[in-house]
Amino acid sequence: MTSNHPQTLQFRCPTCKKSIERSSDYFPFCSNRCKTTDLGRWAAGDYSIAGDDAFIPDNPEGYV
Numbered sequence: 001m002t003s004n005h006p007q008t009l010q011f012r013c014p015t016c017k018k019s020i021e022r023s024s025d026y027f028p029f030c031s032n033r034c035k036t037t038d039l040g041r042w043a044a045g046d047y048s049i050a051g052d053d054a055f056i057p058d059n060p061e062g063y064v
């Protein structure tokens with residue numbers, strides 16, 4: 001009887017996987033810290049997309 005909740009959609013912080021509220025100020029992150037951490041990873045080119053070869057130029061400035 002309790003296996004089917006009308007609203008079970010859970011959002012999770014991409015950085016720390018903590019469940020968060022849709023109404024969070026930092027959505028989709030749980031906090032400003034996680035938001036900054038995630039952006040920092042992108043900036044550092046530390047992000048790899050599964051199944052997709054990421055093209056990371058040595059010199060971003062030279063990206064045409």
Ligand SMILES: [Zn+2]
Binds near residue numbers: 016029030034
């Ligand atoms: Zn987080």
